[in-house]
Amino acid sequence: NAGVTQTPKFRVLKTGQSMTLLCAQDMNHEYMYWYRQDPGMGLRLIHYSVGEGTTAKGEVPDGYNVSRLKKQNFLLGLESAAPSQTSVYFCASRENYGYTFGSGTRLTVV
Amino acid sequence: GNSVTQMEGPVTLSEEAFLTINCTYTATGYPSLFWYVQYPGEGLQLLLKATKADDKGSNKGFEATYRKETTSFHLEKGSVQVSDSAVYFCALSDRGNNRLAFGKGNQVVVIP
Secondary structure: OOOEEEEOOEEEEOOOOOEEEEEEEOOOOOEEEEEEEEOOOEEEEEEEEOOOOOOEEOOOOOOEEEEOOOOOEEEEEEOOOOHHHOEEEEEEEEEOOEEEEOOOEEEEEO | OOEEEEOOOOEEEEOOOOEEEOEEEEOOOOOEEEEEEEOOOOOEEEEEEEOOOOOEEEEOOEEEEOEOOOOEOOEEEOOOOHHHOEEEEEEEEOOOOOOEEEOOOEEEEEEO
């Protein structure tokens, strides 16, 4: 059972470049989330989805877009990367009170 | 809105010492409370949870009691090991908003 898989694990981008982070879950969970983790800030919610075809903004949505075309996948896009988006990104899925997290994507924007 | 506050700063202690990490929360309604652990280079793992007042969550020697009167969910372990070195996050989930709110986390370093 893979759980939640994030790709890629590491990426370096130049300012202004775009990229998409992929999150895939094989547990048939309805809810999926994207968080970013920064030193001293804990985890902050970027966007989330309560089911296929739905998305909603979290605490820090600016500069990011998301899509949930298939139930098992939740994509996070950066249209024009900025150094402030250097962070570790975590995806999670949820069933009832059980959240499962991926192992993270470390993104550096130079 | 919902928020979680953890004590400031890293925690460094010797093996077999007693560990306490404070967590207080602000929430509307009746949240569920969680402690997550993050080992170096890994994602977050659920350590324990409590879904109503006076519940005690426990796992791997760690315990936390949901105290509604003091809005707290402090994490304790009686005798820590080097393998407990990690970052610990307190979090809450309110049925009304479908998401987890996290505290800032505490780095715990256990010295042999």
